Structure formats: C-alpha cells, structure tokens
Amino acid sequence: MPELEPFAFAAIITGLFLGGVLKGATGAGLPIIALPVIASVTDIRFAVVLLAAPNFFSNAWQIAQYRKFAPDLSLYRNYALSGTIGAAIGTVFLAYLPLSVLSIIAVFIVWLYLLLRITKPDYRLPLETAQKWVIPVGLFGGSLQGAIGLSSPVSITFMHAIRLGREPFIFTMSVFFAVLSILQVPTQILLGLSSLKFAAISNLSLFPIIIGLYAGNQLGKKMNPRTFDLTIMGLLTAVSIKMIVDIFSA
Numbered sequence: 001m002p003e004l005e006p007f008a009f010a011a012i013i014t015g016l017f018l019g020g021v022l023k024g025a026t027g028a029g030l031p032i033i034a035l036p037v038i039a040s041v042t043d044i045r046f047a048v049v050l051l052a053a054p055n056f057f058s059n060a061w062q063i064a065q066y067r068k069f070a071p072d073l074s075l076y077r078n079y080a081l082s083g084t085i086g087a088a089i090g091t092v093f094l095a096y097l098p099l100s101v102l103s104i105i106a107v108f109i110v111w112l113y114l115l116l117r118i119t120k121p122d123y124r125l126p127l128e129t130a131q132k133w134v135i136p137v138g139l140f141g142g143s144l145q146g147a148i149g150l151s152s153p154v155s156i157t158f159m160h161a162i163r164l165g166r167e168p169f170i171f172t173m174s175v176f177f178a179v180l181s182i183l184q185v186p187t188q189i190l191l192g193l194s195s196l197k198f199a200a201i202s203n204l205s206l207f208p209i210i211i212g213l214y215a216g217n218q219l220g221k222k223m224n225p226r227t228f229d230l231t232i233m234g235l236l237t238a239v240s241i242k243m244i245v246d247i248f249s250a
Contacts, residue, residue, distance in 0.1 A: 011041050015035075015037025019212065020216060026216075026232060032150065035149045049194045049198070049202070051205070052181055052199070055178075061210070062174035069168045070172075071172060078138065079138045082134070093143065113160075113161065114233065114240075125163075127162065140154050151176075153236065155173065156173070156232065166220065
C-alpha cells in the first residue's frame with residue numbers, strides 16, 4: 001500500500017463519492033469514476049485491488065434494495081456465474097499481461113453498440129437472443145473486470161441493449177458485480193496482489209461510497225426512462241474515450 005499525500009487521499013475520497021453517486025443513480029459506474037482518479041494518484045493495479053472488496057458490499061446493498069425487481073432468474077444467474085469465472089481469468093491478466101488488446105476489443109464493442117443505437121434508436125436485444133449470448137458475454141465482461149477493473153464496456157452494453165428498465169437493470173448489474181467480487185478478492189490475494197489485511201482496510205472506502213450511493217439513489221428516482229437511457233449511453237461513451245486515451249498514453 002503506497003503512502004498517500006493529503007492531496008492524493010482527498011482525490012481518492014472524492015472519486016469514491018462521485019463513483020457512488022453515479023452507481024446509486026444508474027446501478028453502475030463506480031469504477032468508471034473512482035478507478036481513473038485513484039490510478040492517477042497511485043497506479044492501476046492499486047486502484048483495481050482497492051475497489052474489489054468495497055465493490056462487493058456496495059453491490060450487495062443494491063441487491064437488497066432492488067431485489068423485488070429481479071428479472072428472469074436464469075438471465076442474471078448465468079450472467080453472474082460466467083462473469084465470476086471471467087474475473088478470475090482477468091485477475092491473472094492483471095498480474096502478468098499487457099492489457100491493451102482487451103481494451104481495444106472492449107472499445108470496439110461499445111462503439112458498435114452506440115452506432116447501432118444512433119442508427120436504430122428503437123433497437124432492443126430480444127430476451128431469447130440475450131439468453132444465448134449471456135454466458136460468453138459474462139465471461140468477457142468478467143475478464144475485463146478482473147484485468148482492468150472496468151467491465152462496463154461489455155457488461156453494461158449487453159444489459160442496456162435488453163432494455164430492462166432502471167430497477168431490473170440495477171438489480172442485474174449489482175448481482176453481476178457482487179458475485180465477481182467474491183472470487184476477485186481471493187484471486188488477488190493468491191496472486192500476491194492483495195492480502196487479507198489490505199482487503200479489510202480497503203472496506204474503509206465504503207464510507208464515501210455509501211454516502212454517494214444514497215445521494216445517487218435519490219437522484220435516480222427522479223429520472224424518466226429517456227433520461228436514464230441517455231445517461232447510460234453517455235456513460236459508455238465516456239468509458240470508451242477514457243480507454244482509448246489510456247491505450248495511447250501507455
């Protein structure tokens with residue numbers, strides 16, 4: 001764990017809070033804000049490891065909050081389980097491999113989806129088709145989560161295309177991220193990227209996240225479906241741009 005200057009510590013707290021706000025409003029987005037902020041004052045591996053444990057508890061909170069909006073059981077169950085396997089694979093990538101290829105593929109998927117939404121704004125991925133693709137998409141999304149701490153380019157893109165609605169979307173994504181974290185943390189410890197002590201200490205990050213979650217949840221309740229839809233698309237655009245910048249600045 002690196003020694004943090006007061007400015008770096010304040011930046012991390014701010015990133016965690018703003019990430020919590022976005023997650024509370026949309027059901028996703030904590031790492032999208034928090035990860036680059038933390039990485040900018042430490043490094044990417046530290047950021048991914050720091051967020052793994054609090055990710056579980058923040059998503060568990062949203063699972064409990066939105067459990068009555070659970071969609072078809074097999075959809076989110078298969079998504080979460082395949083994502084968990086992917087997260088273990090991705091954590092190995094985090095420890096040993098360059099990550100640019102994964103990032104390029106993820107950006108391509110996001111841009112392809114956004115182009116489809118712009119040219120066909122009423123497009124909806126049929127649930128039957130989603131059921132066929134949920135396992136491979138979960139594997140790839142989980143791999144991204146384990147490797148770079150951001151599965152959003154794949155996981156959010158896929159679920160957003162189904163058009164579940166805000167509450168079922170939040171529940172499904174929370175199950176996905178929570179189950180990923182269950183395997184991600186011990187895999188990080190096994191590979192020497194973390195420790196039980198650090199995983200416990202990292203849960204102090206929950207305090208600014210929880211405050212942000214509450215604020216974001218209140219904000220999200222006031223969103224109409226169109227605003228929510230545009231927010232998710234904007235989120236995906238921002239993530240893809242960030243990943244491109246990271247690739248070329250590496």
